[in-house]
Amino acid sequence: MTKEPTVSPTPGPGDDAQPAVVLTGVRKHYGATRAVDGVSFTIARGEFFGLLGPNGAGKTTLIEIMEGLREADAGTVAVLGTSPWPRDRALLPRLGVQTQSSAFFVRLTAREHLATVAALYRAEPAAVDRTLALVGLAEQAGTRVEDLSGGQRQRLAIASALVHDPELLFLDEPTAALDPQARRALWRVLRDLKGAGRTIVYTTHHLDEAEALCDRVAIMAEGRVSALDSPNRLIAGATSATRLLVPAERLTLAQASDLPGVSRASLEGDVVVLETEDPGPLLAAVERTAGLHGVQTRTATLEDVYLTITEARSTSERSTTS
Amino acid sequence: MSAYAALRGAGYRAYTRDRTTLFFTFAFPLLFLVVFGLIFSGQDVEESGRPYISYIAPGVLSWGVANAAVFGVAFTLMQWRRDDILRLIRMTPTPLSAVLGSRFVLALGIGLVQAALFVAVALLPAFGLALSGRWPLAVPLLVLGITAFLALGAIVGSFTSTPEAVAAVANCLMVPMAFLSGSFYPLDAMPEWMRTLSWILPLRHLNDGVSGALTGSGDLGDLGVAAGGLAVFAVVFGVVAVRCFRWSDRV
Structure with missing residues (x-):
C-alpha cells in the first residue's frame, strides 16, 4: 500500500469522537x-x-x-x-x-x-x-x-x-x-x-x-x-470599533471631528484615523467631504484582541504586585 | 532498518566524515609509542629484566583505546543532549538500549582498528615488540576494557554540558590514571604503595590483560584476574551510566 501523507485518512483505533x-x-x-x-x-x-x-x-x-x-x-x-x-x-x-x-x-x-x-x-x-x-x-x-x-x-x-x-x-x-x-x-x-x-x-x-x-x-x-x-x-467579542484611514491632505482633524458617528479622530503620519461604531453613515459622510479614493477601512484583528488581553493581564499583574 | 542500525549508520558517517578527529584518534597513541620508544630504545627494566617496549607498547595501547572510548561517547552524548538530538530520539519509540548499543558497536570497531594498527607499528624493527603466541586473547580483553571505559565515558557525558567540560573531566580521569596504572611507566619500577593503589583503577587491569596477552607476561590466571576486574568495572560503570542517563538538560 502506498501512502500519501497529504491525503491518507486519519489512521488509528477508537472512534473519531475521542478528542485528540x-x-x-x-x-x-x-x-x-x-x-x-x-x-x-x-x-x-x-x-x-x-x-x-x-x-x-x-x-x-x-x-x-x-x-x-x-x-x-x-x-x-x-x-x-x-x-x-x-x-x-x-x-x-x-x-x-x-x-x-x-x-x-x-x-x-x-x-x-x-x-x-x-x-x-x-x-x-x-x-x-x-x-x-x-x-x-x-x-x-x-x-x-x-x-x-x-x-x-x-x-x-x-x-x-x-x-x-x-x-x-x-x-x-x-x-x-x-x-x-x-x-x-x-x-x-x-x-x-x-x-x-x-x-x-x-x-x-x-x-x-x-x-x-x-x-x-x-x-x-x-x-x-x-x-x-x-x-x-x-x-467579534472584543471590539466593535471600525477605523477609517483618510489621506490627511483631504481631511483636517477639525473637519473629521464634526463627521457623524466619529468617536475619536487622530492624525497618524499622513492619514487621519477615524474611529466609529457605525461605519455606514460615516463612510457616506467621508465620501461627500473628501471622496473615497485612497480611504481604507480597518476592523479589529486577532492581534488587537491578543494585545488587549495580554496587556490587560500584565497591567493587572503590576497593580496587584505594586 | 532498525533504530539501532539507523543510529549506528548515522554515528559511523559522522565519525568517518570528521577526518581530523579520525586521524588523531589513531595517530595519538602512535605518537606516544614513538616518543617512549625513542626514550627507552634498547633499555630493559631493572626490576624485571624485560625490555621497556614490552611494558610501554601494551600500556600505551590500552590507554589509547580507553581514551578514545571515554572521549568518543562523552562528547557524543553531551553534544546530542545539548543540540536536542537526544530529545528527538526521546520522542521516537527508540529504546535507550538502541542508543547505547549503537555507540558500543562504534567504540568496539574504533578500538579494535586502533589496536591492530598500533600493534602493527610496534612490531616494526625500530620498536621491536615481540608478540606472544597467545596474542589473540588480547581481543576479548580489549572488548571488556572498551565496555568499561565506554560506560565511564557515558557517565562523563551525562554530567557535562560543554565540550570544554568533557575535555577537562575526561583528561582529569585519564591522564593520572595512565601514569598510576603503568601505561606510560612500568609499574614494576614504581613504589609498592602505588602498585597496590593501582588495583582500584580499571586501566591497571586492561594494561595487565593486554600486556599478558601480547607479550606473554604472567600466567593465564593473571589474564583471568584482569578480565574479571574489567568485567566488574564494566558492570558497575554500566549501571551508573544507565541511572545517570538524561534525555535532556531541561527536564
Missing part, C-alpha cells in the same frame, strides 16, 4: 514560578489549534507536557486517549514533534538525517523523499545539514515531524525563520494535513497566521488561558 487532547487543571511550578497554573481545554480530532501568548507565558511548558517530555505537577493529561507521561513507546509514533533547528545528526545530508529519523519511527523509507518534496527540500536532499540556510533547516525540522505520518502534530513557531514564499508554501502543506484529518497544535507569534489557519486559539498569559475561541468570535 484533554487537559484538566494542569499545573507545573518551578520553585515559586507558576509556569502553567491550572489549564483546562480539549482539542478535537482534526482541529487546527493555536496556542498564543508572549514569551514566558507557559506555552512551551504546556506543549512539553502534552508531548510527554515533562510531567505535570497536578491535573490530568490525555493525548489520543492515553497519558503521555511516563514515556509511552506505543503513543510516540502517533505524535509528530517539530524539533529544534539544531537537532540534526552531525555531518549527514538532509536526506540521511531524515532517513535516520524515519528509521527511528520505523516509517517506510519511501516517506523520506516524499516528505523532503513536501517541505520543498528535494533539491537540498544531498546537502549536509550544516550547510543548509536557516529557513531550510527549519523546513527539515518540520519534515522530521511529518515523516512518519502522525495523527497529532506539535509545531512550535514553524514559520519563524521562513521568507514570505516559504511561509505561504508551508501554510498550504498545513492546510492539506488538516484536510487529511490531522490534528495540529500550533504556536506562533504571527497573529495573522493564527487568524488564517487556526480553528480555535487559546491565548495564554501568566500560565493561564485568558481566552479560548475561534479567531472570528474572539475578534
Whole structure:
C-alpha cells in the first residue's frame, strides 16, 4: 500500500469522537514560578489549534507536557486517549514533534538525517523523499545539514515531524525563520494535513497566521488561558470599533471631528484615523467631504484582541504586585 | 532498518566524515609509542629484566583505546543532549538500549582498528615488540576494557554540558590514571604503595590483560584476574551510566 501523507485518512483505533487532547487543571511550578497554573481545554480530532501568548507565558511548558517530555505537577493529561507521561513507546509514533533547528545528526545530508529519523519511527523509507518534496527540500536532499540556510533547516525540522505520518502534530513557531514564499508554501502543506484529518497544535507569534489557519486559539498569559475561541468570535467579542484611514491632505482633524458617528479622530503620519461604531453613515459622510479614493477601512484583528488581553493581564499583574 | 542500525549508520558517517578527529584518534597513541620508544630504545627494566617496549607498547595501547572510548561517547552524548538530538530520539519509540548499543558497536570497531594498527607499528624493527603466541586473547580483553571505559565515558557525558567540560573531566580521569596504572611507566619500577593503589583503577587491569596477552607476561590466571576486574568495572560503570542517563538538560 502506498501512502500519501497529504491525503491518507486519519489512521488509528477508537472512534473519531475521542478528542485528540484533554487537559484538566494542569499545573507545573518551578520553585515559586507558576509556569502553567491550572489549564483546562480539549482539542478535537482534526482541529487546527493555536496556542498564543508572549514569551514566558507557559506555552512551551504546556506543549512539553502534552508531548510527554515533562510531567505535570497536578491535573490530568490525555493525548489520543492515553497519558503521555511516563514515556509511552506505543503513543510516540502517533505524535509528530517539530524539533529544534539544531537537532540534526552531525555531518549527514538532509536526506540521511531524515532517513535516520524515519528509521527511528520505523516509517517506510519511501516517506523520506516524499516528505523532503513536501517541505520543498528535494533539491537540498544531498546537502549536509550544516550547510543548509536557516529557513531550510527549519523546513527539515518540520519534515522530521511529518515523516512518519502522525495523527497529532506539535509545531512550535514553524514559520519563524521562513521568507514570505516559504511561509505561504508551508501554510498550504498545513492546510492539506488538516484536510487529511490531522490534528495540529500550533504556536506562533504571527497573529495573522493564527487568524488564517487556526480553528480555535487559546491565548495564554501568566500560565493561564485568558481566552479560548475561534479567531472570528474572539475578534467579534472584543471590539466593535471600525477605523477609517483618510489621506490627511483631504481631511483636517477639525473637519473629521464634526463627521457623524466619529468617536475619536487622530492624525497618524499622513492619514487621519477615524474611529466609529457605525461605519455606514460615516463612510457616506467621508465620501461627500473628501471622496473615497485612497480611504481604507480597518476592523479589529486577532492581534488587537491578543494585545488587549495580554496587556490587560500584565497591567493587572503590576497593580496587584505594586 | 532498525533504530539501532539507523543510529549506528548515522554515528559511523559522522565519525568517518570528521577526518581530523579520525586521524588523531589513531595517530595519538602512535605518537606516544614513538616518543617512549625513542626514550627507552634498547633499555630493559631493572626490576624485571624485560625490555621497556614490552611494558610501554601494551600500556600505551590500552590507554589509547580507553581514551578514545571515554572521549568518543562523552562528547557524543553531551553534544546530542545539548543540540536536542537526544530529545528527538526521546520522542521516537527508540529504546535507550538502541542508543547505547549503537555507540558500543562504534567504540568496539574504533578500538579494535586502533589496536591492530598500533600493534602493527610496534612490531616494526625500530620498536621491536615481540608478540606472544597467545596474542589473540588480547581481543576479548580489549572488548571488556572498551565496555568499561565506554560506560565511564557515558557517565562523563551525562554530567557535562560543554565540550570544554568533557575535555577537562575526561583528561582529569585519564591522564593520572595512565601514569598510576603503568601505561606510560612500568609499574614494576614504581613504589609498592602505588602498585597496590593501582588495583582500584580499571586501566591497571586492561594494561595487565593486554600486556599478558601480547607479550606473554604472567600466567593465564593473571589474564583471568584482569578480565574479571574489567568485567566488574564494566558492570558497575554500566549501571551508573544507565541511572545517570538524561534525555535532556531541561527536564
